[in-house]
Amino acid sequence: MLNILFIGDIVGRPGRNAVKELVKEYRNKYKLDLVIANGENAAGGNGITKAIADELYDNYIDIITMGNHTWDKKEIFEFIDHEQYLIRPANYPPETPGRGYGIVKVKGGIKVAVINLSGRVFLPPLDCPFRKAIELLDEIKMETKISIIDFHAEATSEKVAFGWYMDGLVSAVIGTHTHIQTADERILPQGTAYITDAGMTGPRDSVLGVEREMVIKKFISQMPVRFETAKGDSQLNGILLEINEMTGKTESIKRIQDYI
Numbered sequence: 001m002l003n004i005l006f007i008g009d010i011v012g013r014p015g016r017n018a019v020k021e022l023v024k025e026y027r028n029k030y031k032l033d034l035v036i037a038n039g040e041n042a043a044g045g046n047g048i049t050k051a052i053a054d055e056l057y058d059n060y061i062d063i064i065t066m067g068n069h070t071w072d073k074k075e076i077f078e079f080i081d082h083e084q085y086l087i088r089p090a091n092y093p094p095e096t097p098g099r100g101y102g103i104v105k106v107k108g109g110i111k112v113a114v115i116n117l118s119g120r121v122f123l124p125p126l127d128c129p130f131r132k133a134i135e136l137l138d139e140i141k142m143e144t145k146i147s148i149i150d151f152h153a154e155a156t157s158e159k160v161a162f163g164w165y166m167d168g169l170v171s172a173v174i175g176t177h178t179h180i181q182t183a184d185e186r187i188l189p190q191g192t193a194y195i196t197d198a199g200m201t202g203p204r205d206s207v208l209g210v211e212r213e214m215v216i217k218k219f220i221s222q223m224p225v226r227f228e229t230a231k232g233d234s235q236l237n238g239i240l241l242e243i244n245e246m247t248g249k250t251e252s253i254k255r256i257q258d259y260i
Contacts, residue, residue, distance in 0.1 A: 001242050001251070002106060003030050004148070006174050007037035007061070008181060008237040011202030011209030012045045012229035016055060018201050018236040021260045023060045030240060033106040035060055036114055038150055038176045038198070039086075040067040045209055045229040047072030050079045053086055063087065063102055065116040067152035067177055068123055070098075089118035089152060090136055091127040101136055103143055110245050111144035115170075119153025119162070119177075129153075130165055137169060145248035148172045148241075156182075156196050163194040171243050171250050174198050179208040181237045181255060191249030199237025204259060206230030235259050 005026055010016060019037070026032060039056055042048045046069050056064060063085040070076065070088045080086060080098040090100020101115040115136055117129040133149065140147055147170045153159050154177060163173045168190025175182070181199025188194055200209055207215040210227045218225040235257065242252035 002033045002110065002112070002146070002245050004034045004036065004112070004241040004243060005030065005032050005256070006148070006150075006172075006198055006239040006241065007035065007201050008198035008239075009038045009041050009176055009179055009200050009202070010056070011041045011179070011200055012043070014229065014231070014234040015200070015202035015209070016042060016052070016059075018234040018258075018260055019056065019061065020059045022236050022258055027060050034062050034104065034112055036063050036065065036148065036150070037061045037201070038067065038152070039064040040069040040152070041202070041209065043073050045227065047076065048086075049073050049075055053083065057085075063104055063114050065114065065150040065152070065176070067116075067118060087114060087116040087150075089116050089126065091117055091129050091132040093127070100132075101140065103140070111146065113140045113144050113147040115140075115147060115149045117149060117151050119151065119155060119158045121153065121155035121158045123154055130162065133166060133169075146171050146243055146245065147248070148174065151175050152177045154178065159196050163188065163192070167192045171248050172241055172253070174239055181257065183255070185239065185253045185255055187250055187253060191247070193241055193250035193253040195239055195253065195255070198239050199257070201236045201238070202234060203230035204233045204235040206232075233259060
């Protein structure tokens with residue numbers, strides 16, 4: 001059995017501090033074989049830098065997925081092509097820098113594929129994630145039957161539909177982007193684990209990681225407001241998966257909520 005932790009969207013320094021404080025402990029406690037984290041907000045709440053990617057690797061994260069904030073830090077164009085385990089949405093156009101999936105070896109040389117895809121409802125109109133997923137799986141199945149998709153999407157309907165579409169084709173579909181952990185984790189009939197959103201790893205007393213007063217002001221005034229990552233206590237949201245390495249099917253999915 002493979003034990004895999006997926007960490008919900010890491011937001012700024014508070015999120016990185018939670019990773020630093022907790023993930024090493026989780027490695028031992030849950031006998032983890034692989035740690036995946038969404039890092040698209042890891043640098044000050046928007047994007048990622050080389051230094052911050054390296055910091056996350058140093059703190060026991062094996063592979064980093066991204067989303068619609070992939071390009072917010074312009075220096076990413078300088079290093080993303082050289083990063084084997086920094087994964088941006090695969091349904092960007094073919095000439096886009098970077099890669100849309102990665103394959104990592106875990107215990108005993110077992111390979112696990114991690115795919116990143118972006119939804120299209122209320123987000124940029126990229127290529128169809130449904131069709132792109134099938135296209136990628138045609139490549140990936142030659143190497144491994146274990147695959148996990150980070151589906152970075154806004155609309156719950158699109159996420160749920162995608163989960164059902166992928167049932168039996170992948171080991172897990174983990175939703176990200178909305179920063180609120182949902183309570184709908186389940187294993188679908190054909191063995192695919194699903195949750196609409198893994199949640200957020202970052203400042204707990206915030207609005208999706210942002211200083212709450214700023215967000216409230218924007219809603220009341222309807223005027224532009226400069227958002228800043230909130231301070232204070234941090235949380236870590238994530239998903240624990242137990243995957244049968246022989247079948248590629250998930251046998252257990254559990255939500256994680258922790259605080260520092």
